[in-house]
Amino acid sequence: MIGKILKYQLHDVLRSKWIIIYSLFFFITTLVLLRFEDNTTKIFISLMNIELFVVPLVSIIFGTTFFYNSKEYITFLLSQPLKRKDLFIGMFLGLSLPLSFSIIISVTLPILFLISKQNYEIILLVNITALLLTNIFVALSFLISVLNDDKAKGLGISILLWLIFAFVYDGIFLLAIISFNDYPLEIPTLILTSLNPIDLSRILILLKTDISVLMGYTGAIFNNFFGGAIGFAISFLSLVLWAILPFSFGLKYFNKKDF
Amino acid sequence: MIEIINLKKSFDDFKVLKEINLSIREGEITAIVGPNGSGKTTLIKSILDLIKIDFGKISIGKYVLNGKCEYRKQIGYMPQITRFPENLTVSQLIEMIKDIRNQTGNLDEELFEKFLMEKELPKQIKNLSGGTKQKLNAIISFMFNPQLYILDEPTASLDPIASSELKDKIIKENKNGKTFLITSHNMHEIEELASNIIFMIDGEIAYCGSLSNLKFETKEDNLERAIANLMRLSKN
Numbered sequence: 001m002i003g004k005i006l007k008y009q010l011h012d013v014l015r016s017k018w019i020i021i022y023s024l025f026f027f028i029t030t031l032v033l034l035r036f037e038d039n040t041t042k043i044f045i046s047l048m049n050i051e052l053f054v055v056p057l058v059s060i061i062f063g064t065t066f067f068y069n070s071k072e073y074i075t076f077l078l079s080q081p082l083k084r085k086d087l088f089i090g091m092f093l094g095l096s097l098p099l100s101f102s103i104i105i106s107v108t109l110p111i112l113f114l115i116s117k118q119n120y121e122i123i124l125l126v127n128i129t130a131l132l133l134t135n136i137f138v139a140l141s142f143l144i145s146v147l148n149d150d151k152a153k154g155l156g157i158s159i160l161l162w163l164i165f166a167f168v169y170d171g172i173f174l175l176a177i178i179s180f181n182d183y184p185l186e187i188p189t190l191i192l193t194s195l196n197p198i199d200l201s202r203i204l205i206l207l208k209t210d211i212s213v214l215m216g217y218t219g220a221i222f223n224n225f226f227g228g229a230i231g232f233a234i235s236f237l238s239l240v241l242w243a244i245l246p247f248s249f250g251l252k253y254f255n256k257k258d259f
Numbered sequence: 260m261i262e263i264i265n266l267k268k269s270f271d272d273f274k275v276l277k278e279i280n281l282s283i284r285e286g287e288i289t290a291i292v293g294p295n296g297s298g299k300t301t302l303i304k305s306i307l308d309l310i311k312i313d314f315g316k317i318s319i320g321k322y323v324l325n326g327k328c329e330y331r332k333q334i335g336y337m338p339q340i341t342r343f344p345e346n347l348t349v350s351q352l353i354e355m356i357k358d359i360r361n362q363t364g365n366l367d368e369e370l371f372e373k374f375l376m377e378k379e380l381p382k383q384i385k386n387l388s389g390g391t392k393q394k395l396n397a398i399i400s401f402m403f404n405p406q407l408y409i410l411d412e413p414t415a416s417l418d419p420i421a422s423s424e425l426k427d428k429i430i431k432e433n434k435n436g437k438t439f440l441i442t443s444h445n446m447h448e449i450e451e452l453a454s455n456i457i458f459m460i461d462g463e464i465a466y467c468g469s470l471s472n473l474k475f476e477t478k479e480d481n482l483e484r485a486i487a488n489l490m491r492l493s494k495n
Binding site: 004005008011015069071076078079083257 | 270307309328330336338340345346347358
């Protein structure tokens with residue numbers, strides 16, 4: 001049943017102009033970066049920085065608007081012999097799959113065709129982060145939409161959450177580190193970093209590239225504290241958890257929701 | 260067909276349904292009437308499990324509502340407004356519902372033909388007019404030969420031709436022994452179709468019984484006046 005819902009939602013979403021604009025954006029960005037920069041590492045760093053801002057924003061906004069716009073349709077489907085759980089999972093995949101694949105394809109294709117010396121590990125990493133971030137922020141958007149009946153409020157919370165994770169959090173974080181720099185800050189830093197999926201993704205990529213200068217404070221701590229492999233595993237697992245938790249809470253409240 | 264015992268539902272602190280006890284007879288057309296906000300749609304949605312009730316028991320035929328979804332196979336529901344995925348075509352949408360209900364045989368396509376839907380099949384939903392969408396809505400709710408039809412303001416946005424065709428279809432299916440639960444604000448329509456009436460006010464049932472009995476009790480000949488009479492009585 002999940003497959004059936006997924007199939008028809010893909011028919012719908014793949015024809016939406018936003019998904020096409022989204023793919024084109026990453027396709028053109030990647031092409032431009034490849035055209036004007038020779039240093040492969042720099043290309044990946046720029047690409048990653050764009051990805052870390054755009055993917056969460058698009059996923060959370062697209063997810064929230066999609067959910068509110070589908071409300072009558074959800075109600076209609078739930079009046080059919082259909083489990084709520086199946087519908088929720090189908091809708092989630094129907095959105096996160098096209099979003100993930102449109103970015104993965106539009107970033108990977110230009111790289112594969114235009115760079116002669118390939119670094120497959122980094123390509124894989126850029127794609128895994130895109131995949132994780134898409135799923136995390138679509139899950140968050142569904143959770144927000146299930147909990148709020150008002151569209152304007154839901155959308156507001158989504159944008160606010162993105163702003164916090166993308167900008168505000170880092171500012172407060174840095175301020176805290178400067179204010180308390182007489183104390184040992186490794187553990188609090190690690191905990192605070194795990195609470196922001198965007199920071200976690202940044203670390204995930206940076207731990208695997210040898211650009212220690214660009215790693216920043218948290219990256220350095222992760223590297224020192226856990227060493228490359230364990231640090232990578234921990235940040236990866238935290239990111240997976242970041243996708244699973246909002247998804248499960250969303251599903252739980254979806255099952256109880258009045259339509 | 261439908262038995263409701265001690266049904267209660269509130270949104271936050273507002274009691275939408277207060278202890279509803281109801282029995283809807285099989286093979287008859289029952290109309291739910293009442294002012295806006297009296298709980299009609301909430302009652303319908305409770306029967307469909309779209310709204311999770313706070314207290315009480317609902318049973319449909321031999322099924323008791325317990326969170327499972329299979330019982331909805333015997334229900335055809337036509338909501339007041341539906342928005343289907345805009346980028347799907349009409350034929351894809353119909354395919355999808357058949358797929359989800361897992362029913363490809365025993366289809367009732369009479370409304371599909373009467374509403375001349377054939378020519379709309381390749382169009383995307385977003386290019387359909389409001390009335391055509393409502394026709395599509397009606398076609399889908401009748402398509403799977405359900406035992407119970409729940410229609411929420413079925414003729415509200417239909418043109419007179421489509422509206423009378425839908426009413427003819429309702430009467431025809433009722434003669435075949437199907438049960439109908441209809442809400443409407445149009446008293447003429449109810450007089451034309453229904454044999455039983457449920458009158459709701461402020462989340463309570465003010466009257467439940469046959470149409471002829473209601474007219475007899477209120478000593479009115481006309482349903483509109485009978486209902487008005489009932490509203491005055493329930494206020495005192």
